Amino acid sequence: MPDNLTDTPLTFSDLSLAEALLKAVEKMGFEQPTPVQQQAIPLALERKDLLVSAETGSGKTAAFLLPTLHHLLTLRSTLFGTRALILAPTRELAQQTFNQCRALAEFTELKIGLITGGEDFKQQQSALRRNAQIIIATPGRLMELINQDATDFSHLDVLILDEADRMLDMGFSEDVQAIAGHCNGQRQTLLFSATLTHYGVIKIADKVLKNHYKTVALNTLHDGHSNIRQQIMVADDNGHKQKLLAWILLNETYDKALIFTNTRLRANELQGPLRGQGLRVGVLHGEMDQKDRNRMMFLFRDGSVNIIVSTDLAARGLDVKGINLVINFDVPRNGIDYIHRIGRTGRADEQGLAIALVKSTEWNLMSGIQRFLKQTFECRTIKALEGSYKGPKKLKLSGKAVGSKDKREPKKAAAEKVKIRDRNKKNIGKRRVPSKKPDENLES
Ligand code: AMP
Numbered sequence: 001m002p003d004n005l006t007d008t009p010l011t012f013s014d015l016s017l018a019e020a021l022l023k024a025v026e027k028m029g030f031e032q033p034t035p036v037q038q039q040a041i042p043l044a045l046e047r048k049d050l051l052v053s054a055e056t057g058s059g060k061t062a063a064f065l066l067p068t069l070h071h072l073l074t075l076r077s078t079l080f081g082t083r084a085l086i087l088a089p090t091r092e093l094a095q096q097t098f099n100q101c102r103a104l105a106e107f108t109e110l111k112i113g114l115i116t117g118g119e120d121f122k123q124q125q126s127a128l129r130r131n132a133q134i135i136i137a138t139p140g141r142l143m144e145l146i147n148q149d150a151t152d153f154s155h156l157d158v159l160i161l162d163e164a165d166r167m168l169d170m171g172f173s174e175d176v177q178a179i180a181g182h183c184n185g186q187r188q189t190l191l192f193s194a195t196l197t198h199y200g201v202i203k204i205a206d207k208v209l210k211n212h213y214k215t216v217a218l219n220t221l222h223d224g225h226s227n228i229r230q231q232i233m234v235a236d237d238n239g240h241k242q243k244l245l246a247w248i249l250l251n252e253t254y255d256k257a258l259i260f261t262n263t264r265l266r267a268n269e270l271q272g273p274l275r276g277q278g279l280r281v282g283v284l285h286g287e288m289d290q291k292d293r294n295r296m297m298f299l300f301r302d303g304s305v306n307i308i309v310s311t312d313l314a315a316r317g318l319d320v321k322g323i324n325l326v327i328n329f330d331v332p333r334n335g336i337d338y339i340h341r342i343g344r345t346g347r348a349d350e351q352g353l354a355i356a357l358v359k360s361t362e363w364n365l366m367s368g369i370q371r372f373l374k375q376t377f378e379c380r381t382i383k384a385l386e387g388s389y390k391g392p393k394k395l396k397l398s399g400k401a402v403g404s405k406d407k408r409e410p411k412k413a414a415a416e417k418v419k420i421r422d423r424n425k426k427n428i429g430k431r432r433v434p435s436k437k438p439d440e441n442l443e444s
Pocket of ligand 1: 029030031032033034037055056057058059060061062319
């Protein structure tokens with residue numbers, strides 16, 4: 001057999017999946033497995049425990065759903081109770097996974113249940129009683145149900161932890177471990193995380209995966225995102241950012257846009273002025289009740305609202321077709337959050353544009369993100385809206401601003417420097433060690 005045959009990309013039929021699943025995949029328009037699907041599905045079908053690095057946008061959901069559904073279809077069980085449990089960090093992600101699971105299971109008789117906070121508790125209890133073979137849940141609400149003895153995971157075949165890094169960052173570590181403790185010890189476990197270097201993920205992997213688990217590392221985090229154009233626009237302050245934001249939204253060509261802020265307050269604040277410009281804007285953040293969040297997602301999906309201002313929490317894992325513009329109103333706190341934000345666009349190889357609005361105090365954070373990604377973004381200016389801040393005058397090799405240790409406003413910092421210099425001058429005389437030559441210890 002020629003060597004290069006091993007490099008030939010697999011088709012879905014090569015993966016030996018059940019006919020009902022191949023039919024669904026075809027109906028969904030998936031022509032070929034994505035890289036994470038090519039690597040993870042064969043191993044999962046061998047019933048291996050897996051630790052997989054994959055982000056939203058990579059096709060990771062089908063990478064764990066397809067082998068799981070295949071398994072439930074081929075190894076029929078007469079036992080009652082849940083057979084597959086999928087944990088996701090947020091309600092939106094759980095809902096999306098539920099939708100994808102329903103689509104992939106369309107030609108099967110498998111029952112699927114969704115259990116998330118913010119929805120009716122009694123209905124969810126009865127979903128469990130109706131014996132859904134697959135449960136997709138957020139950890140907090142599931143723990144409540146476990147505490148009420150409403151679950152039975154003693155015959156569980158597969159446990160999936162999706163976006164494990166995020167679940168841990170959100171403080172679900174104990175819940176996740178407690179839930180895993182309630183599951184059948186013989187189960188298969190698939191752990192998906194955007195990063196494998198997260199300390200908590202490694203710790204959890206050691207606890208919940210069997211000893212000889214396989215790792216699938218696609219290193220997608222540092223991929224070039226070549227279908228996403230990434231730009232920086234410098235700004236004087238938040239007021240200047242608001243003007244730039246409105247200009248971009250009124251002048252760029254896009255179907256749907258997502259604007260990220262670091263706080264709920266800022267997300268709320270931006271909405272009104274943008275609406276005032278005649279834009280169809282909505283807000284999405286964790287403080288809103290679930291009904292409002294669902295409604296907003298519905299309006300965004302159907303296009304009645306085509307711009308959403310959101311915090312990281314609400315946007316994590318969000319998969320909406322047609323988002324081709326992402327604007328970071330606030331620079332995210334780290335490179336991983338940046339990747340998650342811009343990953344909302346440029347999905348399934350579509351083209352996307354990501355613009356970060358950067359104040360002087362955010363320059364170093366932004367340059368750290370570029371270093372982390374091993375990329376340098378294009379700097380863009382809008383002639384009519386040029387401000388006084390043009391970026392640092394001098395850059396260090398690292399890309400940080402020279403003399404940028406002091407993050408306070410320049411005037412304050414300068415006044416402080418003068419104060420220190422004056423104090424030092426006064427103290428020079430006092431600190432001087434007596435010497436035979438009177439001026440020997442004076443600084444020149
Ligand atoms: P995910 O990474 O699971 O959030 O998937 C991102 C998007 O890619 C979703 O809209 C999926 O429906 C889609 N998708 C998943 N697998 C494939 C595939 N093999 N071919 C085309 N699209 C896919």
